[in-house]
Amino acid sequence: MRPEGRDDLSSLYFKYPQFKSFKSSHKTEEKIPVVIVGAGPVGLTAALSLARYGVRSVVLEAKNTFNDGSRAICLSRSSMHIFEQIGVEKSFLQKALQWTKGRCYYGAEEICSFEMPNLKDEKYFPMYNIQQQYTEQFLWSAAEKNELIEIRWGSKLLNVKQMDENTTVNVECENGNYDLLSKYLIAADGARSATRNNLGLSLKGENFEGRYAIADVRVSMQKPTERIAIFEPTSDVGATVLVHRQPDDIWRIDWQLKEGQSEKDVLKEENIKDIVSKVLIELDCHEDWDLEWWSIYSANTLCLDNYRNGSVFFVGDSAHIVPIFGVRGLNNGLADAYNLGWKLGYVHNNMAPKSLLDTYSLERRGATLDVFKNATKSARFMAPHSRGWRLVREAVLSLAKSNIFAQPFTNPRQMSPYTYRENLNTFVNEQEKKFNSGIVFGDLCIDLKLNGGGYLLDRAGKGFFGIIFLDIIEDPRGVDIESQCQLFDPNFRIIQIYLNSQKPDDLNFYLAKKLDAKIGTFYLLRPDYHVGGRWRDLDIAEILQALKIQMGKL
Template sequence: MTLPSHVPVLIAGGGPVGLMLAALLTEYGIASLTLEADDDYCSGSRAICISRRSQEIMGWVGADRALTATGLAWTGGRSYYRDREVLHFEMPHEPLQRYAPMINIQQYAVEEYAHQAMQRHPELASLQWSARVTGLRADAGGVTVEVDSEGRRQTVRADWLIACDGGRSTVREAMGLKLEGMQYEGRYVIVDIEQESQRPVERLAWFDPPSNPGSTLLMHRQPGNVWRVDYQIRDDEDPEEAVKPENVLPRVQSHLDMIGETAPWKPLWISIYNAKCLTLDSYRHGRVLFAGDAGHLVPIFGVRGLNSGLDDAGNLAWKLAWVLKGQAPDSLLDSYSVERVHATRQNLAYGAKSTEFMAPPDYGFRLMREAALRLALVDEAVRPLINPRQSAPISYDTSPLNLDDRAPQAGAATPGQPAPEALLQDGETPRHLSEYFGAGFVALAVSPGAALAAGLDALAASTGNAPHPLRVLRIGTDAGSLRDTHGQLRQRYGGDAGTVYLIRPDGYVLGRWTAPTAGALLAALKPYYPAIDLGANKEDQA
């Protein structure tokens, strides 16, 4: 296949992050070409736990429906010391939620659903299998990329190159960049097996189980009657020997026998892993940006790897679209790096704590873990120390985009925070607030008076020619307003009349005010809607 000579966006890497980024860009009308070195979706389960935030991001392109229909939802898990339970944890969830806290599904399914979402706009997004970046030259106006596509050398000029090509990123290597941080020595064998089971879907962990003394072992159920089994090997075991079936299968059988899973089973996939806490200092280098494992490697414990990569895509897509559409200068992309590097450092801190408990790096950590586990058998107060700290959305406290808080009494949804979910009523139809995210900016107004409502409508109207206009959501009881039937919005955003939130396309709070003037809202939106204008009335109350 002959590749195009020029594309606005070239995405190196067609894994879940690259494909999701391409799908998100199509929703903004941005064309891209994705290059994937393999000839199909990945093999094996790989990253299997998809967080609520990731489900929301996939929902922006319609990929959530297949995900939730196929995946196995779960809300908690259990940990055992030897053969005794020491922890039963539950993640926050409620009957009115849009998504489960976590869904188990194999990574190749996420890739497939993201690819299907891309194909909703075939005129904008294309994927080339068996194509890899072999070299690049970046300058102020773009990037010239050398590509090996099915054995044929070609050159593609891109306005922007996004490196989503994984932990062994060719783009990162070609640019002479190195991930910095630490790598743990402890190794885990990862095994997918097919076996029917009637157990509930939970995250299960055993420390020093009788089936595999001295090891730590994790189990997750997946679609298709598949168990994912991760177990730690001894430091003195040869990794190449450890993944041979004759060494893996007896250990799996021993554990299945211990927990009473007696149905016939067969292995599907075997791999090996060790935890890394690594990141680039910046995810923007001129016209080259990094996302997912190409920019950071996070331990699997706490499921922050793929989920943080999908969050990268959700953060980057709208900003890159705004730049390419001429709605913002390319300096907006600097905030992508600031926010997502901050998020990575938070994820690495949590991931390191989880790794040091799951795979203690030295005798001191092993001794402390042993003490915690022994105490947890008899003291409930100690059990939270064993909590695996599952992935959660990160607050962008230091983001340069955050505006001064003009409604500090309104509650916890401050600028830089992910906008809390709330179930609202749109006429006869229930709708979650997050359903309105993923396109343009949203102005959320709590019980606005007539003047404020009219001013917000005027602001929205003046963005009507923008690719993704401002959307106004009024919360109240009058005609055309959404009703806070369950009181969730009042609880999470504050109920004072005249409170206004501006929410970014990626669902983060940009700013908030009590009874703002049109001038204040105009100034907040002008960087993202350059044509916005209220003329002589801009200093009046909105």
């Protein structure tokens, strides 16, 4: 909602573009590889991911502009890696605010702080804050320039039909309806997905009782970029208040509604302003401020039983809804989009069998369920739903200042990298037992600075790749394994890391230490930077087997 006198797109800091509605000149259009429903961040990331592999897509969007309100604001390190792969990271780095820390208060007293893992010389920070309008603008700007992507604004999905080799979408546009044929359909049309409803599918899971109001305000407040959580604030505005800084002097304030409060009353502009004023005073901010936007949400952990329905794939909120605690929603959706994007790319280019697409739901739904475990704990602590949980929370908060063991309970478990460790397609070998640390199979690889400049993952391409640790430049093993792997994946690359020093300040040695690597150690990575296997000692036969398994060829 916007203040009185301003429409939905009247922002204090962002100018919404107005795009022309698409007009179709045919009742039935030619078949294209992929139709994407929804031009939000997840849909556009899917389109750019597909384009990276030469796959054409048409993106349908019912509106004629970006989503209103700042919505999702936190982007994780893993999302920045995705943006780098699709070529949009520079815009984000110029605008977004990076952060690593958070502070927790019990009333007016600071009881603890936390810092997210952030290795020395790692390329990206753990978290960045930026309004969703900018996220959509940066992605749209890249998609608009890509000849493989066509965005059709003012185009509403009416019906979906699946046949043997076709998906037919009936679309309503400015000059009537038309049918659009495609091989695959990606539903990125949000929590109220028209695609999902059209196919008779529904989200299942748990709805939490806690409700939150959310407001964005413009104010010049001299505080660092970090997450602030106030439990039982002295202003008595609610049980919990969360505060995040955004670019352009915009601040996000969330507060838990009191039991029995009417949403209708809460949403009144005068009541929103009253609460915001109290929170700002509690933050020791006495500057003039303006209200930008506000809304209400409740915490839910909901998802589909399967993220694939025939030739239709669900990504982002159309597939799952998670609480905002820990900023998992959009970041999970971006991971969906890229996971599906590289797999569709490989299948479309006949580099992998269609069975590879079955791993999309297996992996991404598995990641969602893992998120649910942490999100459920966070939601019950942040918005306790029973007297028992309220007593637990009160006890933890009372103990947290002077007892370290209680402090982790106050941390909403900020977005940690998802893992595919339980996925059946992840190769496990006996050599895994020889590692004492490092990045285990299924986990996301770290990206550290190397000798000579640049970062580890800068050397990756768009295919599978290997990291091998050698002591001499002339060692033929790197070239040999690259040529053999390219028989199965022409995009395969080898990254050779030379270890000729054990000085603590040697960057290659530091990387080897973090990966628990020695001369001859090999890591196999997928296009999304997840570890597909690792070997303490080079074993080409096993590496080739693992590559084929990861590509769905075994």
